[in-house]
Structure formats: structure tokens, C-alpha cells
Amino acid sequence: MFAHRHQPAIAILLSLVLITGTVPPVFGKKKEPSPLAGRMADSQRALHALNRLTFGPRVGDVQRVLDMGVERWIEAQLHPEKLDDSALEARLAPLRTLRMSTREIVEDFPPPELIRAVADGKQAMPSDAARHAIYMAQLERYEKRQQKKQEAANTTPVPSMETQPGKMTPSPAAGDEELTRRQERLEAEARVKPLLDLPPEQRMKGILQASLENPRTFALLRGDTREQLLQGLDAKQQETVLALNNPQQVVADELMEGKMLRALYSERQLLEVMDDFWLNHFNVFLGKGADRYLLTAYEREVIRPHALGKFEDLLLATAKSPAMLFYLDNWLSVGPNSDFANGIPRRGPRVKQRRTVARKRPQANAKGKRSGLNENYGRELMELHTLGVNGGYSQKDVTEVARVFTGWTMKQPHLGGEFQFDERMHEPGDKIVLGHRIKGKGEKEGLEVLHILARHPATAHFVCSKLAQRFVSDDPPRVLVDRMAQTFLKKNGDIREVLRTMFTSPEFWAPEAYRAKVKTPLEFVVSAARASNAEVSDAMPLVRQLQNLGMPLYGMQPPTGYSMKADAWVNSSALLGRMNFAMTLASGKIKGVKLDLTQTFALKEPSQDTAPQVSNSEQTLALLENILLAGEISPQTHQTIAAQLEDPKITQRKLDDPARPPNIGAIAGLLLGSPEFQKR
Amino acid sequence: MSITRRVFLRNSALAVVGTAVVPPFLTRAALGAVEPGTRNKRLVVIFQRGAADGLNIVVPHGEPSYYAMRPSINIPRKAVLDLDGFFGLHPAMAPLQALWQQQHLAIVHAAGSPDTTRSHFDAQDYMESGTPGIKATEDGWLNRALKDMPAPADSAAFRAIALGPSLPRILAGHEAALAMNNINDFTVGGRGAKPTPIANTFEAMYAQSVDTMLHGTGQETFDAVKMLKAADPAKYRPAANADYPKGRFGDSLKQLAQLIKAQLGVQVAFADIGGWDHHVNEGNTQGQLANVLREFSQSLAAFWNDLGDLAEDTVVVTMSEFGRTARENGNRGTDHGHANVMLVMGGPVQGGKVYGRWPGMEAGQLYEGRDLAVTTDFREVLGEAVVRHLGNANLQNVFPGYGAPHFLGYLG
Numbered sequence A: 001m002f003a004h005r006h007q008p009a010i011a012i013l014l015s016l017v018l019i020t021g022t023v024p025p026v027f028g029k030k031k032e033p034s035p036l037a038g039r040m041a042d043s044q045r046a047l048h049a050l051n052r053l054t055f056g057p058r059v060g061d062v063q064r065v066l067d068m069g070v071e072r073w074i075e076a077q078l079h080p081e082k083l084d085d086s087a088l089e090a091r092l093a094p095l096r097t098l099r100m101s102t103r104e105i106v107e108d109f110p111p112p113e114l115i116r117a118v119a120d121g122k123q124a125m126p127s128d129a130a131r132h133a134i135y136m137a138q139l140e141r142y143e144k145r146q147q148k149k150q151e152a153a154n155t156t157p158v159p160s161m162e163t164q165p166g167k168m169t170p171s172p173a174a175g176d177e178e179l180t181r182r183q184e185r186l187e188a189e190a191r192v193k194p195l196l197d198l199p200p201e202q203r204m205k206g207i208l209q210a211s212l213e214n215p216r217t218f219a220l221l222r223g224d225t226r227e228q229l230l231q232g233l234d235a236k237q238q239e240t241v242l243a244l245n246n247p248q249q250v251v252a253d254e255l256m257e258g259k260m261l262r263a264l265y266s267e268r269q270l271l272e273v274m275d276d277f278w279l280n281h282f283n284v285f286l287g288k289g290a291d292r293y294l295l296t297a298y299e300r301e302v303i304r305p306h307a308l309g310k311f312e313d314l315l316l317a318t319a320k321s322p323a324m325l326f327y328l329d330n331w332l333s334v335g336p337n338s339d340f341a342n343g344i345p346r347r348g349p350r351v352k353q354r355r356t357v358a359r360k361r362p363q364a365n366a367k368g369k370r371s372g373l374n375e376n377y378g379r380e381l382m383e384l385h386t387l388g389v390n391g392g393y394s395q396k397d398v399t400e401v402a403r404v405f406t407g408w409t410m411k412q413p414h415l416g417g418e419f420q421f422d423e424r425m426h427e428p429g430d431k432i433v434l435g436h437r438i439k440g441k442g443e444k445e446g447l448e449v450l451h452i453l454a455r456h457p458a459t460a461h462f463v464c465s466k467l468a469q470r471f472v473s474d475d476p477p478r479v480l481v482d483r484m485a486q487t488f489l490k491k492n493g494d495i496r497e498v499l500r501t502m503f504t505s506p507e508f509w510a511p512e513a514y515r516a517k518v519k520t521p522l523e524f525v526v527s528a529a530r531a532s533n534a535e536v537s538d539a540m541p542l543v544r545q546l547q548n549l550g551m552p553l554y555g556m557q558p559p560t561g562y563s564m565k566a567d568a569w570v571n572s573s574a575l576l577g578r579m580n581f582a583m584t585l586a587s588g589k590i591k592g593v594k595l596d597l598t599q600t601f602a603l604k605e606p607s608q609d610t611a612p613q614v615s616n617s618e619q620t621l622a623l624l625e626n627i628l629l630a631g632e633i634s635p636q637t638h639q640t641i642a643a644q645l646e647d648p649k650i651t652q653r654k655l656d657d658p659a660r661p662p663n664i665g666a667i668a669g670l671l672l673g674s675p676e677f678q679k680r
Numbered sequence B: 001m002s003i004t005r006r007v008f009l010r011n012s013a014l015a016v017v018g019t020a021v022v023p024p025f026l027t028r029a030a031l032g033a034v035e036p037g038t039r040n041k042r043l044v045v046i047f048q049r050g051a052a053d054g055l056n057i058v059v060p061h062g063e064p065s066y067y068a069m070r071p072s073i074n075i076p077r078k079a080v081l082d083l084d085g086f087f088g089l090h091p092a093m094a095p096l097q098a099l100w101q102q103q104h105l106a107i108v109h110a111a112g113s114p115d116t117t118r119s120h121f122d123a124q125d126y127m128e129s130g131t132p133g134i135k136a137t138e139d140g141w142l143n144r145a146l147k148d149m150p151a152p153a154d155s156a157a158f159r160a161i162a163l164g165p166s167l168p169r170i171l172a173g174h175e176a177a178l179a180m181n182n183i184n185d186f187t188v189g190g191r192g193a194k195p196t197p198i199a200n201t202f203e204a205m206y207a208q209s210v211d212t213m214l215h216g217t218g219q220e221t222f223d224a225v226k227m228l229k230a231a232d233p234a235k236y237r238p239a240a241n242a243d244y245p246k247g248r249f250g251d252s253l254k255q256l257a258q259l260i261k262a263q264l265g266v267q268v269a270f271a272d273i274g275g276w277d278h279h280v281n282e283g284n285t286q287g288q289l290a291n292v293l294r295e296f297s298q299s300l301a302a303f304w305n306d307l308g309d310l311a312e313d314t315v316v317v318t319m320s321e322f323g324r325t326a327r328e329n330g331n332r333g334t335d336h337g338h339a340n341v342m343l344v345m346g347g348p349v350q351g352g353k354v355y356g357r358w359p360g361m362e363a364g365q366l367y368e369g370r371d372l373a374v375t376t377d378f379r380e381v382l383g384e385a386v387v388r389h390l391g392n393a394n395l396q397n398v399f400p401g402y403g404a405p406h407f408l409g410y411l412g
Helices: A004-019 A042-053 A061-068 A070-077 A086-092 A102-108 A112-119 A129-154 A173-195 A198-212 A225-229 A235-245 A247-265 A267-279 A290-306 A309-321 A322-327 A348-360 A376-384 A395-404 A443-454 A457-471 A478-490 A497-503 A521-530 A539-547 A572-588 A615-631 A637-646 A662-670 B001-016 B024-032 B063-070 B092-099 B120-129 B198-208 B212-231 B248-261 B289-313 B376-388
Strands: A409-412 A419-421 A431-433 A434-439 B042-048 B058-060 B085-088 B103-111 B160-163 B178-180 B268-274 B314-321 B340-347 B354-355
Touching: A004 A173, A004 A497, A004 B268, A042 A070, A042 A267, A042 B178, A061 A070, A070 A267, A086 A247, A086 B178, A086 B198, A086 B340, A102 A129, A102 A290, A112 A129, A129 A235, A173 A198, A173 A225, A173 A376, A198 B268, A225 B160, A235 A247, A247 A267, A247 A521, A247 A539, A247 A572, A247 B354, A267 A419, A267 A457, A267 A497, A290 A322, A309 A322, A309 A376, A309 A443, A309 B178, A322 A409, A322 B248, A322 B340, A348 A409, A376 A443, A395 A431, A395 A637, A409 B092, A419 B001, A431 A443, A434 A443, A434 A615, A434 B092, A443 A497, A443 B376, A478 B103, A478 B120, A478 B160, A521 A539, A521 A572, A521 A615, A539 A572, A572 B178, A572 B198, A615 A662, B042 B289, B042 B376, B058 B103, B085 B092, B160 B248, B248 B268, B248 B289, B268 B289, B314 B376
Parallel strands: B042 B268, B042 B314, B103 B354, B160 B178, B160 B268
Antiparallel strands: A409 A419, A431 A434, B058 B085, B103 B340, B314 B340
């Protein structure tokens, strides 16, 4: 019999056969009446809900939602805490950094700043064998870099009058360097070769030993050798080996992998959609310095717990989060009249040290560090997080808000710092924000401003219109946004209530909203993998696909976040990218992604006694249309693909081999790359 | 120029018609070029990401305080390629010296953004959106520059090109724009001169889509793919005197030249080059800055030579998010500053001149006592290219909120 997880597909197959007696040859013609004709049919309601509240329906999801009742299913999604997600948790288990505190992350996967501190003797070298090896490898790298800098500084540049115009002057050392590197690589490969056949525990010991003897060993290895070394090691050991090469990358990769796996496999799909929504709303860029390791806790402790909670709690949590304080520079913002700016000492030694530094390097402040007010956060807080750009604030408000938030800083951002309010950096005195007088009272001023902003009608409107843009349409009906904003204000920014208002509004279910949204690259990639029941053992290749499609995870540099509107994502290179991704995915050529459509969907390999090739291909097409698109395909697309079924390149049929099955991968790829699949 | 050029074009158009295997759009493009007013003007924008040190790129060697403030990283007067007795090029820019002498290279010094942020990403964002200080702008100015302009007669597919993996901010927006990482990979279902069955099927599907955006973009896409296959830009080898250096930037410009030479109707194009953020050991005549500057200058010179006659209709503008501190820092490098230098080169450019007002480098003249002050808004430089070269007079749409009072006149 078939494995348990194949049942949904079989259910569809069976029900089709039961209803029609056979698989309809041209499915498109038998469609239910277009939703534009009036109300959505029940199956369309289920599909619509799935398309909006999840990262895309999986096989059998429509039926499951129908069985449960659309309203009950939505209610269940609104209470994710009651949904069992243990299967996902098991998949996330090897990604250990997702559960580590920032402090632990920094200690296990040291950033350059920590390595420098160890090199300067300000921080102790860890004694734990694995950590020790990682630190030693990074220390070696750091010292090499320092040495190079020293050399560069010592060679006095010679003014050269005879620079050859238009000609490259290759550095004489370049060729030698290349040779040396190749030699080093060969040696490193030779060193680890004896380790490959050892059992995991012994191999791990050998790896650490080899790394201590020659710290560059693992940076030099070829990718496939590294992979061989990882075979059979447990999660922690694998992380250690990878960290010997690049500790920071381990943290970033696990974060991205975790996000991809959640989107693919979480049963709490609405929570994941909202997590993604708020991460984008309160955008923080993974590529900005310390945010490489601050983002893990940011998503886990700041965004996800509040994703369906109260907006004000979410806003406050972001305001105090090291990730945001660092990203928008508020941790550096100093009140111009603060003790800090006036050089009034807290304790002797610190200030003395600062003065010495300042004398030695008159430009110590040249990078703008801790030199005064930084308006970055104050502006984005109102423009992007709360009121919206037309929310009725002035430049004066921006400056005043920046003054309010001076002193909201953190300790040692590069060493995993935590939020702290530093009275010495705080601008004294009253401030006026949006017409409110904020009495000078330290940290509490910020809380007061956040409270005002969180409950401001402009905020309600701005946030609700963004939500409606994500869930309903690029230009959501004003009446819907107004209704949601009313709920927002009445229920003190209760996000769950706002969503409920939206999901029960006629505009959400209007025919105009049906399949009206173009998927973002993230939605496209994840929905394709979900629709085709892909088994993802390594999410990184999919993560990299998103980079190709222009939407790297956590990779939006400006604080605006990614656009949710179609015109940002529909362009030529993006469409080609989607088509190519669809073909690659469906043909099972993405590493780490197992996709066996034939087996998964019990598509029969035709044997000698099967029907002629044509109807066989058409059956396959009809089935795949049901599986991948819930049958929602235009007659034109159907006929276009059907017309191709005879093409030998699609069928992979050779002249002497007429019984070859249709190329399921090619047909599925065409469907996933079709215009219909680009929408939700 | 115009008469000889038209004769040349007419002759080449006829030559094109005479050969049998030329795709029709190519003849259209060549024929169309004969008619007055339809010649394809193009603007190429180059971004030096990371804040290039303009003071060591176009050196104010007549400014005593320049040498006083940069004891170890200055470009000695005898090493500078003198331009006008006051300014001179960094020696690594020797490949561009000929362009200056032919008056096809103009320089705008002390240009920059009125927004004083010293954050790389904010400043880049503002220069690409064209709205300094306003984050909420969704599209880029180079995209908006196309809005009121007629598309080239043959096709809009290649109007706006970015060389790189994704569409940069500067080209985001309403008008169709292509991001091409590698022109050889711009296809679906495999390479080769003929479209594959897969590509044909996709094309038919998108052609029939009722979604207007997918339909329209699909059409553009497959037009572009087919045009590219037919034009086979790979066959336009670099000209003999186009010596592109190794590296991504040189490759980008080489591919852009191929697209332009294939007459694909490029109106605006964008490429970028990183590696300018030299806080430590910047070097002087040799060193980190010299290396990247050499790659930059060689690439631009090669591009210019490669374009040949087509350079007559091309203007190239370079920019970087902000300049660097007037003084060197404690690490023989420079920190984030304010004003910078922009280069403009092209056939119609009245070069051989440094434009803009020099603010001086004395203590009282520096911005916040540390940076070169901005005397020319970067939009003034770009706006002139948009209005006078591309012929788009609606500058209010390209740079909203910026009423350019006058232009520098580098385009006459």
C-alpha cells in the first residue's frame, strides 16, 4: 500500500475518478463558474483563505479546510498556540543557534570584535576544546590580517610617473600567491584525508587537532571535502566544523534556513505569515555589522511572540531591541546637552581614557560615533513603523523624538549587548512631540511617545492599510482599511482582532480579491515547494534561489522593507528567474530538495497495456493541474501546455521508444512557471 | 558631426538590408536611426559604492591645505596628472587622460547630496531614489527619467538595463527595466540560438494571460529573450583598443557595450563598482585606492573606445554616496565625509573643464570643520543629463521637490 503521507493526493485522485468516472481530459473547460460572476464557491473560499493565510496550499489542504469549515480553520490559525507544530520543531532541532541567547551565539561563534578582544588580552581564550579551536582559527586569521596591514603601512608608496596608460600592471606577487594557495589547499586536503573514514567521535577529535596544528586547514578545504567530513556528525559537531571556517556564517545560515523551514512546514502558517509581515515592517538588515547575530533573538523574542498580540507591545519590544538600536543607530545617539556630550564624568578612568584617545587621534569622532543626536530611528519610527510618511509629523517632531530616545542604547553591541538606558547620554529637559508636551523624565519619555504613536489614528490607518495590502489587494478598498483601523483603535491595537475584522469583511471575500495578488519571490518559492510536496533536507539551496530572485531573506538593506506590491516583483529578469526556478525545482535538480512527483502523486508509469500516449499525457496534465493549482487554470494555459504534450522534447520520447512516460517534471515545471501560479 | 554620422547610419542601414539573415528589428533599428529626432540617446550611470575619496581622485593640488591635512596619503604634485593648474587626476586615472584632452570628459567637484547623512546605505538610497531625506520613495530616479520619454521605435525591452543580479533601487519603478547579470544567461529552458519548446510554451502562456501586468511583462521578457538571441550580442567583440580589465565592473561595461552595439534600444543603463571605503591604509599614488581607481578608469576608457561612433549619443555619469574627510585619520585612511567628485563623459559633453564652485579647504570653509562642502547638488548634474541629453524636460517628476534653478552647462 501507499505510505501514509500520500493519502491526500490519492484522495484527490480518487474523488476525481469517483465524480467523473475518469480524469477529465480537458479540465479547464469543466471549471466552476468564474468567481467574478458573483460569490465565491466554497472550494474557492477555501483556496482563497489558504492563499492568503498561508505560504501556499499543500496537496489536500483545500479538502481539509472544506472538511473543517473555512471559518473554523481561520479561527484555528488565529490561535497558533493550540496547533501542534512538533514536526516542524523536529526539523528545526539541528539549528541550535535558533535557541541560543545572543550572548551564547557570540561566545560560540565569535565575531571579529570578540577575536580582537582576545588578541588584545581583554577577553580570555575559552578552554572548551571546540570553542578553543574555533577561536584559534579566527585568531590566526585576525593576526594574518593585522600583519598584512602592517606590511602595507610600512611600504612607503613610491610616486610613479610612468604609470602605463590603459594597461593593467599586474602585481608581481599575484602569481606566486595563487601558487602558494593551491599548494596550501593540497596540503590541507592531505591532512584531513585520513580523518574521512574515522567514526564521528574520533573524526571530530582529529578535526579539532588538525585545526589547532594548522588553523587555516578548514578555510582551505574544498566544499565537497568539508561535506564529507560532516557526514554522520551531530548538529553541534557540524556547527563546530563549519565555524572553523566562518563562525558568523553559521549563525546567518541557520537563521535563514530556519525561516525557510518554518514557511515550508509550520502548521501555524498564519503566525509565520505575520512573523514575516512584521519582520518586514520593522525591517532589520542582516548584513549590517552586529545585526548578523542580533537578528536571531530579534525574530524569536521581539517579533514572533507579538505577531498576533498588541501593536504597542510589539513597538516597544522593537524600540528596545539591540537589533533595531544597532540597525537604526539609536544606540549612538547622544543628547547635545547631555552629561556625556559635556564631558561630565561618571567615573574617572573611562573619561580619562577617552581624552587620551582623543589627543592621540584627533579624528576619533570622525565616523560620527557618539558625537551627537542621531535622527535615524526617530524618523523611521514615525515614517515606517507607526504614522506613515503622510502621518502628519514635521521635521521638528523628528528631532524632538530623537531627543526623547537619546540614552536608549546598549552595552557592547559587538559582544551580544543588551538594552540599557544611559542617563548620561540622555538629552535633559521637556520635549514637544506631535503637540504633546513630554515632561523630562528619562527613559519614561520614550515609553510615553511610543504610547502616543501606537494609539494614533494615523498609525492605525497606516498599519491596517499595509495589512490589507498583504492580505487583500495592492490597493485595498478604503472602506475595508477604515473598518480595520476602527478595530485597531477600539481594541487597543489588538492585531488578532484586526485580522479577524479583515477576514470577516466582505471585501476580503470579494470576487475582485480572488487570486488578485502577485506572489513575492518568497511566496512563490515556498508555495511551489509546498504544492509539489517537496521534501527539503537542506533549505540553503532554496534560500539561495531567493537571492537570485532578488529577495534575499533578511536581506533588505533600507529600512523600508520589501514591497508587497506586484510592480516591485514583476519584471523581465524576475519572470525568467521564476520560470527557470520552476523547471529546475520540478525536475528535481535543486540540491537538498527531494521531489518525486511520480511517486508522491501515484502517477502511474505507463506499462505496455496502458492507453495511448496522448490521453496518458493529458491525464497527467489534468492531475498536475489539480495538484499544483487546485484546478484553477485558464483554458488557454491548459491548451497551450496540452498542445506541447506531443512534443518529443516534452515527452522525452525517443523515436524508438514510444512507450516512454510523459515528462512529469517538465509539465509540472510549466505549471509552476505559468502566469496562474504567480498569483495567489 | 551630424551629417557624416547620418551618412554612416544610412549606409550601414542599407548594408543591413542587403544581407538576408538579419532579424527585422535590427533593420528597423538601423533605419529608424536615420530619421531625425529618433536617434537613440542614452545615459549610463555608474555608482561607486562605499564613498570614493574624491579628493584623491581629482586632486586639488593647488590647495595648500590639502597637503597639510593629508601628510601620508596625499598625491604629490609631481605625480598628479594636471588638468588646469589647480586640479589634477590621480595617476591611476591615466587611461582617462586622453578623454579629457579630447574634451569628452568633464568633472564636477564638490558635488553631493543636501542630506548630510554619513550612513552608506541611507546616502546610497537617497542618490538612487533621487529624493534626499525622503525614505518613502518607492522608485528610482533613473526609472522615472524614462516616464515622459517615448520608447525607441523597435522595442521597449532594452530601454533600461542594470548590469547585476537584481534590479537596483535606481531603476525600480513603473517603467520596464531589465536586470541582467550575464547576457548569456538571459534565457529560459537553456541557451542556444533557437528558443526551446519550453520557452515557446511559456511565451504562449504569458501571451494569453488575462493578468495585464504578467501579460505585458511576459511579452517584454520574451521579446527581450528573442531579441537578445537574434542580435547575439556576444558576437560584438570588444574593439581592438578596448582593453577591459579583469573584474566584474569591466565585464559589466563590456556586456553593456555589446547590448548598445547590437542596437537593442538601450536608453538608460546602470552599473556599479564597490570597494571604495578606505578607512585604513588608503594609499596614495599606489595602494588600495589606486588599485580600484585603476580598474575603474581602465573600464571606463575601454567602454568609451569600444562604443566608437555610438559614444556620440552616449553620456556617462559617475557618482558615489558621499566623499571622505578632508583630513586623513589615524590609520592613514579617511572617514565618511560630505562632498565628492562626479565625472561626466560622452560625445555631447563639453569636457576638458572642471565645473562647479570650489568651496576651498581652509578651516572655515570645510563643512562641520572636517568635510569638503557641497556646492553642487548631485541632482543638478544628473538633471542636466536628463533634460538636455535624454530630452526629458519634466524634471519635477524625475526629482520631485527639486526645482533645479540652472544647470552647469556641461552639455552646452
